[in-house]
Each structure stands twice: as C-alpha cells, then as structure tokens.
Amino acid sequence: MSNSRNYQVRLYRLILFTLVTALLCANLRAQSSTGTLSGLVVDQTEAVVPGVAVTLESPETSAHRETVTTSEGGFVFPSLQPGEYKLTAQLPGFAPVELQRIIVNVNDQRSVRIQLKPSAVSETVSVTEIAPLVNEAPARATVVDRTFVEN
Numbered sequence: 001m002s003n004s005r006n007y008q009v010r011l012y013r014l015i016l017f018t019l020v021t022a023l024l025c026a027n028l029r030a031q032s033s034t035g036t037l038s039g040l041v042v043d044q045t046e047a048v049v050p051g052v053a054v055t056l057e058s059p060e061t062s063a064h065r066e067t068v069t070t071s072e073g074g075f076v077f078p079s080l081q082p083g084e085y086k087l088t089a090q091l092p093g094f095a096p097v098e099l100q101r102i103i104v105n106v107n108d109q110r111s112v113r114i115q116l117k118p119s120a121v122s123e124t125v126s127v128t129e130i131a132p133l134v135n136e137a138p139a140r141a142t143v144v145d146r147t148f149v150e151n
Contacts, residue, residue: 044116049073052068
C-alpha cells in the first residue's frame with residue numbers, strides 16, 4: 001500500500017508542477033515588450049480639436065510615426081519600442097506644440113494632454129513696382145526780367 005500511496009503523491013506533484021508551469025508560461029506570453037502612447041488634443045477653451053497632425057519620433061532609432069486626431073480629439077500610438085520619443089502636434093491656425101523626452105517603457109500605457117494655442121497672424125505686403133509720382137499743385141511758369149523785379 002505504501003508504494004501505491006507514494007505513486008499517488010508523485011503523480012499529484014507532477015500534475016501540480018505541470019499546471020503551475022503552464023500558468024506561468026501563459027502569463028509570460030501575455031506580457032508585451034512594447035508600450036502605448038495615447039493622448040487628447042484640446043484648444044484654450046478645453047474643446048477637443050479633431051484633424052491635428054501628430055508626429056512621434058525616436059531620436060535613438062530614427063523611427064517616425066504619424067497619425068491624425070479623431071473627431072473626439074484623441075490619438076494612439078500602439079506597439080512602441082521602449083525608449084525616448086519626441087511628439088509634435090500641428091494644425092493650421094494654431095502654434096505647433098512639441099513635447100520632448102517622453103519615455104516609454106515595456107508595458108507602459110502613457111497618456112498626454114496637448115493644449116493648442118492660436119498662432120499669431122502674420123501678413124507681409126511686398127511692393128514690386130513704384131507708383132508714378134503725382135504732382136498735386138498745378139505749376140505756372142512765367143519769365144520775369146530785371147525791370148519787372150525792380151518795379
């Protein structure tokens with residue numbers, strides 16, 4: 001009977017070991033080696049801004065990604081390799097915004113909020129031709145001799 005009991009204990013331990021190993025392997029597979037960066041773009045009145053061109057660059061790897069904000073002003077950059085990034089948001093009529101040194105680590109779910117401000121309107125007027133000069137006072141020419149001046 002002792003051999004039978006010993007066999008059952010070994011079998012139980014083997015099944016338990018197999019289950020624990022399977023659960024650990026499944027957990028390791030669920031982890032990712034990338035991160036995600038998402039964000040929301042608003043204006044000065046806190047209204048969401050759709051259609052903003054958002055660019056993400058990695059100075060370390062020269063990786064470059066682009067997206068456009070949704071109708072709700074949101075954007076997502078999934079599956080980012082861990083590292084440092086620079087984010088730029090641009091829309092005509094607004095000053096561009098640049099965020100430096102955004103760090104993304106493994107399994108990060110980072111989020112940023114970007115506030116766009118109206119850009120200054122600048123106009124340049126270039127004159128390519130000189131307009132003709134106009135004499136505003138009519139001129140009269142008269143010859144005056146010395147005798148006329150002396151009198």
